[in-house]
Amino acid sequence: MLNRRDIIKVGAVAGAALVLPAQRIVAAVAGGAQPAPPFTVPLPIPSVLDPVFTDRAGDHYELAVRPDTTQILPGRNTRVLSYNGVFPGPTIKATRGRPVKVRLINELPTPAALHLHGGEVPQESDGHPLDVIQPGGSRVYEYPNHQPAATLWYHDHAHHLEAEQVYKGLSGFYLLEEPDSELPGGAHDLPIALRDAAFTDGGELLWEMGGFRRRTTVLVNGAVQPVHTVARRRYRLRLLNAANERTFRLRIDGADVVQVGSDGGLLPKPVRRTEFLLSPAERVDVVVDFSRFGEGSSLILSNADGNADANTNLLKFVVAGDRVRGDRAVPARLSGAAAPLAFPRGPVPTRKVVFGYNPKVPEFLINGQVFDPNRADFTVKRGSTEIWEIVNDPKPAPIPHNLHLHLVQFRVLDRNGVPVRSWEAYPKDTVRVAPGETVRILVTFDSEFTGLYPFHCHFVDHSSIGMMAQMKIIP
Ligand code: C2O
Ligand code: CU
Ligand code: CU
Secondary structure (H helix, E strand, O other): OOOHHHHHHHHHHHHHHHOOOHHHOOOOOOOOOOOOOOOOOEOOOOOEOOOOEEEOOEEEEEEEEEEEEEOOOOOOOEEEEEEOOEOOOOEEEEEOOOOEEEEEEEOOOOOEOEEEEOOOOOHHHOOOOOOOEOOOOEEEEEEOOOOOOEEEEEEEOOOOOHHHHHHOOOEEEEEEEOOOOOOOOHHHEEEEEEEEEOEOOOOOEOOOOOOHHHOOEEEEOOEEOOEEEEEEOEEEEEEEEOOOOOOEEEEEOOOEEEEEEEOOEEEEEEEEOOOEEEOOOOEEEEEEEOOOOOOOOEEEEEEOOOOOOOOOEEEEEEEEEEEOOOOOOOOOOOOOOOOOOOOOOOOOOEEEEEEEEEOOOOEEEEOOEOOOOOOOOEEEEOOOEEEEEEEEOOOOOOOOEEEEEOOOOEEEEEEOOEEOOHHHHOOEOEEEEOOOOEEEEEEEOOOOOOEEEEEEOOOHHHHOOOOEEEEEEEO
């Protein structure tokens, strides 16, 4: 059995190829560039992207991906990658039923691919890791938006480069909305992307594949421990784990928090909850009622797993103003929520997905193999329903993973045989699988599309070095 020290060693091995001399790597808190004092920087809200034009075919956007600089630590310019100069990327707001087209212009010196995470999109628009845009090139991705309203996000997916490019800033929100939502909107609907980062003492982002141990500074929409003033009313918070490898255990102690959505859309029945365990790429939508707190009260979004390893207190809300009357309570049932995926009649075939690790290379494995773009790992008939049994092999090292499927939302059935609760069940596109765990999901390949789509661990430092496979969906 490996202990915690050994797990840390495994992380170090995975990053060994890119490790810099130790004295050059200093966490921002330890010396060199320092973050601003806690809760002095306002929470950045990513700007909402304006369409370049709209017509009967939908809303047309442009995203230019390029090397950039931004200020994360006071007085320092940090080199990042940006979409349109925004770090993290701007928010795209889409409406259910109305298509969106995004032209990605690659101004990077490396290939880029745009992936709409959680999106039901044709293969040519999926941002498959081998289907990249070369430097200087551009292309249009088409998103039909035929699926339920959901908190989706977009990020880079270029083969072997996605971990580094996402780490350096290439992700953003894609909010697919219901035209008449019952939930708080406008300035009362806050997208909140959480990720961790490591800084050199010169204030640059330190990139090392697998180097999660040094990523001890949590960024909230790109800022360190920001503060946000809220009115005395309900807010919708869309919490996204945009980190490469960190899992967050989120709480807002003292607040009344109702979960209204999961990865792929709204929950039919909202649930009151206190803690949210989010592995990379997972989302929860919650409604928080700030109306019962007095002027000047403050509440903290915290990461209960932070401890000494990373900042525990992530974001402070300060309540201001008079109580807002008449904002709507969360209804007991949400319209626009998809009915949970049901078992079909008859037997359901089961497939196995086993996560493994080979420390000698190092490389991460699915069913004993690294990603091979020329291999279709599974062939699936469109419309069919399957159970996938996902096993995280704790040998030779207990490493957390999760599984993300492109194209479809699935239902999580059970974890080591214990049925999961409604809020963890559906609609999901990413599910965490702890070392030694077996998680079963039910998935129906009921989208309108066929073709080759990836599935992978969303600890992107793992998927970038092998932990990815693909399914061929046939008519
Ligand atoms: Cu967000 Cu292929 O992933
Ligand atoms: Cu995805
Ligand atoms: Cu993994």
